[in-house]
Amino acid sequence: MGRSPCCEKEHTNKGAWTKEEDQRLINYINLHGEGCWRSLPRAAGLLRCGKSCRLRWINYLRPDLKRGNFTDQEDELIINLHSLLGNKWSLIAARLPGRTDNEIKNYWNTHIKRKLYSRGIDPQTHRPLNAPAATATTDPAAVVSSNNNNNGKFQLVTELGSASNNNTTNNNATKIVKTESAAYEDSNSSSGVTTSEEATFTQAPLNLELTIGLPSDQPASLNQHNFKGHPQEDHQQQPRSEQQVLFHWFGNFSSSARHQGVCLCNGLGFQSMDHSCSCKLSMGASVVAPAAPSPPNSVTETATDNMYRLYTPLNI
Template identity: 55%
Template sequence: MGRSPCCEKAHTNKGAWTKEEDQRLIDYIRIHGEGCWRSLPKAAGLLRCGKSCRLRWINYLRPDLKRGNFTEEEDELIIKLHSLLGNKWSLIAGRLPGRTDNEIKNYWNTHIKRKLISRGLDPQTHRPINETTGASITTAVKSSRLDFRDRSSPPALPVSEINLIMKPKTESIEDANFTSSGTTTEEEQDHHDSQIHRAHEPQPNLELTIGLVPFQSESTRSSSSSSLNTAESKLQWTSFPCPSATAMVAAKAVCLCCQLGFQNGEFCRNCCQNPNGFYRFHRPLNP
């Protein structure tokens, strides 16, 4: 179907941003804050499309960005999150403070892919290459509904019904506590099947707990938060029980709104902290 262009292309600059454009954008957002990207260029006196402004701000001009090389811990965390979430770069970026989805995506394509291949792992499936290149297995997995990593999004399983604990590879995932409302839907069954299926594969030691998600009242949920049946919601209340290096990195990724200076106490108590005292990533709300 497509959509009309977001702006008059004939009257917009393209290509690399100049220092002057950067400064205009920074100055404008410093005064007016983020929001309404469509009207921002005109208001800020920029001959750019709103999407371009948003991208430039989010990926390069935001003050909280961490520049520089990725650490080994970040590498491993990205790999683990990718194995769990697939190419959901924005979700992965949400767990890495100061990193952007674009940055992680580029880094994945240029570094981590090769790193995994050198380890003999398929970057998409995180399985041994000799296993995934086996025609029958590959075909079966690719076409099967069992492997949710090959689908555009994880299975739409109510998060409240998952208590999946990624454990060291010796522990069968069948032991995970799946509760059911009694009427098992096809989707749920598929997911359960997939877990059983994957239980017989080498499991990454993710040290991530996808625990029971406590009920969130409307007041504690961002108005723009999407359905719980999303990959984001699967990790919304992620805690890191093991103080390993990667877990510590992730645990520090916690409260972006605090990092951005929105840490008036009420905001964080209500929006970032769950009843267990763990924090989750949160985008700042528009003022």
């Protein structure tokens, strides 16, 4: 049995939206809010498919959309996020307030791809164009790719969404242990995690919704506790029971200031590749990664089942 169409095609307009249609949609959503896209067109007096209305609103009419050219900072962030997430445009868009997935996708295809090629970088693998194909799972793009191809089981969207929802709705926040100074040196000496002065704090609710969430809107408590002096870092981790972990961090650092540290997983050292490293992580294992080149800080994570962490202390 085939799927029924989302709307009656013969009674709907297609193509570019008129100003009148836009105004009708804006007026309706201002009055009734978003949602129930299927019934919206009729209720709003629009001869459009619900999907078309949703797309028009999300990509063009939403009041919080940022207009204008992408900044260099946004470019770099998109490149970094793409190296981490692949073509997950909606996830990338969630980290760029005021930008839509469609906009970023178009921008990637028309500008950033070219930019990367001019740098001699393959935009799909984020590796040098003349480099051999990725083989090691320590390559962030490869890790993401393998996860994405995990028979569809890598439910990044769902997990992020549910993490966000859980954190915001039931305050069942996870604990993160941050260690200061000594752990960075400890990690370099691969002697394990030594905590000079551990500060335990509560992870603030993740703000991954598309419509809101300027990074600077993060609660003050989060910024106070995360990576002082290094506001542009991002730490992402997807520990599962005995699964590959990608620990990724990035920021606008000069090449000389880039992380040259070692991630420690269960006491084993893993050399970081540029801004990221990955390793197997068992239940209860801890990950230590250098959070900043100077002054040396580090982050310690303890794996729990089905845990997904996305640190967002950054002010981009």
